[in-house]
Amino acid sequence: MNSKGDFDVVKIRWYILLIYSIYASFQACIFNTWGPIAQSLKTGFNWTDEDIAWMGNVKIVAGGLTVPVTYPIVQKLGLRNTVVWSGVASLSVSTALRCVSMDAEILKITAFICAACNGWTSIMIEGTLTLLVVTWFPAGERTTATGIIVATQMLGLVPPSILFPILVDDPGKTTSQLINDNSLADTIQSQVSYILYVEAAIGILIFVCVLLYFPNNPPNPPSHTAQAERKKILPGLRLIFTDWGNMASGLAFACITVPLMWIAVVNQNLEPLGLDQVETGYISTSIIGVSFMFNLINSRLADIFYGNLKLVICMSLLASCCMSTWLALLCLEVLPANKHSVFISAIGSMVFIRGVIGLFYELLMEIHFPVPESLVTLAWGQLGRIFAAIFLGMFSVLPGVSWMNYFLVGFTLIPLLLLLSIKMEYNRSNMDNIEHAIKPKYTNKCNEFIYAYDTS
Incomplete structure (x- = not known):
């Protein structure tokens, strides 16, 4: 050190x-x-x-x-x-x-x-x-x-x-x-x-x-x-899975894996609406292209306007949930469907959630600190893979594809509710904001971690 x-x-x-x-x-x-x-x-x-x-x-x-x-x-x-x-x-x-x-x-x-x-x-x-x-x-x-x-x-x-x-x-x-x-x-x-x-x-x-x-x-x-020193693996895992703020933010991160996987099965979901492979290909490419730009813009703005990670992510999840609901109503034939509305709702629902993935990573790091960054991403990423496997496995269990829309809306709404239930804590950034002090002490929310340094 x-x-x-x-x-x-x-x-x-x-x-x-x-x-x-x-x-x-x-x-x-x-x-x-x-x-x-x-x-x-x-x-x-x-x-x-x-x-x-x-x-x-x-x-x-x-x-x-x-x-x-x-x-x-x-x-x-x-x-x-x-x-x-x-x-x-x-x-x-x-x-x-x-x-x-x-x-x-x-x-x-x-x-x-x-x-x-x-x-x-x-x-x-x-x-x-x-x-x-x-x-x-x-x-x-x-x-x-x-x-x-x-x-x-x-x-x-x-x-x-x-x-x-x-x-x-x-x-x-x-x-x-x-x-x-x-x-x-x-x-x-x-x-x-x-x-x-x-x-x-x-x-x-x-x-x-x-x-x-x-x-x-x-x-x-x-x-x-x-x-700064990080937690060892066992204390780190215990902190990940016992603190409510850690669990809620991690579960929210894992849940968005399901709508992220939707792009892999977009053909099945939109085929009943009369879209062919070329048109769904346009949708997939548009989603990736716009999400690329949104990630860059949102991430840079998050650094410039410090302290708004949770707000931006929640607003994006809310927008994605609204768009997903619109798309679901079109697919379930509750609303009359046309290609323009399908394109807008499908692209919008995915862009708003994919455009904040970079912010989501940083939110996890802030809340979980001093748990090692690698341990956090691996733990919650693994749960996300389990959710994705369950989602893809439903094709062998449930008939048709209408059920996909319930998954899409549900797994966009759940992370929004989970994030709204916690208080955002910038544990990592708060330590970095300590300057020109001799042996400052920082204690995280569980009162377990103390960090000190000497400026002499």
Whole structure:
């Protein structure tokens, strides 16, 4: 710990943020490789819908299974080694593995391995995102940095959605003569191979960049809390799951995972209203694009106008809930539906909730401090994955798709009510605002944590 209270920020922090954001965006891009070209894969590789669906499911399952070991890994290896070896190296090697062979069965196996590594990588990002921000950025830039990472990762879903269907032939738009010809399958395999080669090359380039330069921490911490002692794992978990403010904010964060997953099943929800895949694709791309901008703007404003995290998040959740209710009434045919109203309500409901994810991360860090940032995100992220699995599992239990609208509204309203029930406490920022004092004492809401430093 820096006993002299020397706090400083370095310009290189923006490079660290840039390369980490590119890495997070690349992870999202790899996750979305197969979905946009699903019809082509059936013809080119003779894959089934179940095969393609499991490419995404393996990522979720692998991610959930690796959560218990992630926090000890982060604590043991530190930020640099976790990002370089457990994160980027794992993802880049697995993307290169997919290039070994374009044989349908071999590629299926290597693609599953890559999906599992992608799930592992996504958990590593979840466990290091807030740690990187607090390690490298001062209090007045933390929300901005978090918002940039979240927004850039979200943007990684866009290139596969837009470019891959253009680069790979669509059998549905090809004459039946060619469909029955093996040349179409060969052409699709060749086109897919180019995509995989480019993704592998990008992965290797990112790995080389972080390997050459990605320090564990700056020469001097940027704030008091960057060097403050955190709770150990067991006391930290006890504080997470016993304090009402921690539980309510964490449950709210976990609940929004369900509406965030809605974009993956937008086709099923809106098909009864007469929207085709192209139109739902426009909706998905619009949601991601606008949410990208909202995350950047909201995060920067949150740093400029300090102390309004809960207010902004609650207002956004309220707006999202209203839009979700409107969309539900359209889908349930309570209100007359037209494409304009469906587009506005669907995009609005998702943008308002996705646009405050960066703020939500920072709200959790403020309320839970001095629980380690990585432990907080991993614990509540895991609960969010359970909620998402339940939501997706309902497709095998409930008939039709009308039930989706109740989930969408309910899991937007619940986090709003949970946040309204707690008092916002800026535990971390309050410590950072202590300046020019000798051995100041800060005690958190549970009267368990005392921090002191010497300015002499």
